[in-house]
Amino acid sequence: MSVSVLGAGAFGTALAISLAGKGPVTLWARDAGDMAARRENAKRLPGCPFPDRLSVTESLAQAAEAETLLLAVPMQKLRSVLEEHRAALHGKHLVACCKGIELSSGVGPVSVIGETIPQATAAILTGPSFAADIARGLPTALTLACADPAAGEQLQAELTTANLRLYRTTDTTGAELGGALKNVVAIASGAAIGAGLGESARAALMTRGYAEMQRLAAHLKAEPTTLAGLSGFGDLTLTCTSEQSRNYRLGQSLGQGAPFDLSTTVEGAATARAVDTLAREAALDMPITRAVAGLLDNQLDVAGAMKSLLTRPLKEE
Ligand SMILES: NC(=O)C1=CN([C@@H]2O[C@H](COP(=O)(O)OP(=O)(O)OC[C@H]3O[C@@H](n4cnc5c(N)ncnc54)[C@H](O)[C@@H]3O)[C@@H](O)[C@H]2O)C=CC1
Numbered sequence: 161m162s163v164s165v166l167g168a169g170a171f172g173t174a175l176a177i178s179l180a181g182k183g184p185v186t187l188w189a190r191d192a193g194d195m196a197a198r199r200e201n202a203k204r205l206p207g208c209p210f211p212d213r214l215s216v217t218e219s220l221a222q223a224a225e226a227e228t229l230l231l232a233v234p235m236q237k238l239r240s241v242l243e244e245h246r247a248a249l250h251g252k253h254l255v256a257c258c259k260g261i262e263l264s265s266g267v268g269p270v271s272v273i274g275e276t277i278p279q280a281t282a283a284i285l286t287g288p289s290f291a292a293d294i295a296r297g298l299p300t301a302l303t304l305a306c307a308d309p310a311a312g313e314q315l316q317a318e319l320t321t322a323n324l325r326l327y328r329t330t331d332t333t334g335a336e337l338g339g340a341l342k343n344v345v346a347i348a349s350g351a352a353i354g355a356g357l358g359e360s361a362r363a364a365l366m367t368r369g370y371a372e373m374q375r376l377a378a379h380l381k382a383e384p385t386t387l388a389g390l391s392g393f394g395d396l397t398l399t400c401t402s403e404q405s406r407n408y409r410l411g412q413s414l415g416q417g418a419p420f421d422l423s424t425t426v427e428g429a430a431t432a433r434a435v436d437t438l439a440r441e442a443a444l445d446m447p448i449t450r451a452v453a454g455l456l457d458n459q460l461d462v463a464g465a466m467k468s469l470l471t472r473p474l475k476e477e
């Protein structure tokens with residue numbers, strides 16, 4: 161097995177720690193010095209010591225000696241990272257570990273890989289998992305999606321670890337949509353709880369948010385069963401109900417009118433805007449996404465957003 165992880169944030173570090181339990185792993189970071197010395201990512205994942213088989217490097221060339229590379233940079237940075245290192249990544253198995261829709265193009269990470277490095281095999285690893293849980297060795301189940309069935313099987317075996325159980329699909333569109341859209345619904349859910357609207361309101365937002373996810377998925381020809389799996393329903397459930405989620409916490413802050421650290425990686429913010437644009441262009445009804453985009457752009461407050469949802473024409477479920 162030869163695996164590297166590009167991007168040493170919370171998630172990339174957690175995956176590297178888990179994978180190092182079964183073989184050597186290289187973690188590529190822009191600032192590897194402190195991590196290599198401490199054998200810990202004190203900034204993003206404190207309290208999770210590196211196993212011996214995890215090495216940290218600032219050399220992309222060294223990381224790219226692996227056959228399989230996990231891409232754990234934020235969604236809106238993925239294209240520039242791939243473009244910068246295109247030559248080194250030709251012919252590799254590239255597994256997106258980010259969740260979102262690119263604002264500039266309206267496509268997800270698998271398409272971004274395909275557009276920038278068509279000679280690579282593109283896949284995505286997604287599903288309900290907090291980095292801290294993975295790094296602590298807690299049990300986690302994820303979806304590995306790859307359009308090439310043989311490569312998907314190889315990646316599933318390669319990336320399954322003692323605490324990470326991977327399920328496989330060839331539906332990359334469905335897998336990337338689930339992971340991207342659940343973050344938008346998590347912002348809405350956090351806003352409802354933060355504003356004191358109650359858990360019944362959250363359940364309504366999660367359920368109707370899931371209906372929006374299915375609507376866009378059907379439009380983009382994804383499999384409905386993928387949305388019902390770990391990458392869709394599974395991650396929606398986790399992210400909309402846990403204060404460990406940064407998307408949920410951003411929503412809570414919006415609901416409370418409290419400040420939020422804008423340097424935090426919150427993928428649902430750009431994705432809400434990207435999906436709102438997609439929905440308008442395709443004339444798809446996605447009112448929760450529209451309300452979240454309106455909240456983020458200060459066009460609506462939480463009361464206005466709820467009013468916009470509650471006063472819509474009555475319809476069948
Ligand atoms: N943290 C979590 O629990 C989970 C995160 N994810 C996904 O993983 C992706 C990354 O999230 P986190 O690791 O949590 O974020 P993070 O904020 O902890 O780390 C992001 C990392 O990306 C690096 N980075 C940013 N731009 C870069 C560039 N141009 N070149 C190289 N490195 C760059 C940063 O230095 C930072 O180390 C997101 O799409 C997120 O949705 C998925 C599942 C769980």
Ligand SMILES: O=C(CO)COP(=O)(O)O
Pocket residue numbers: 259287288289290343346395398399404405406407408425426427
């Ligand atoms: O994707 C995640 C859990 O599956 C992490 O959620 P946040 O990005 O909202 O923290």
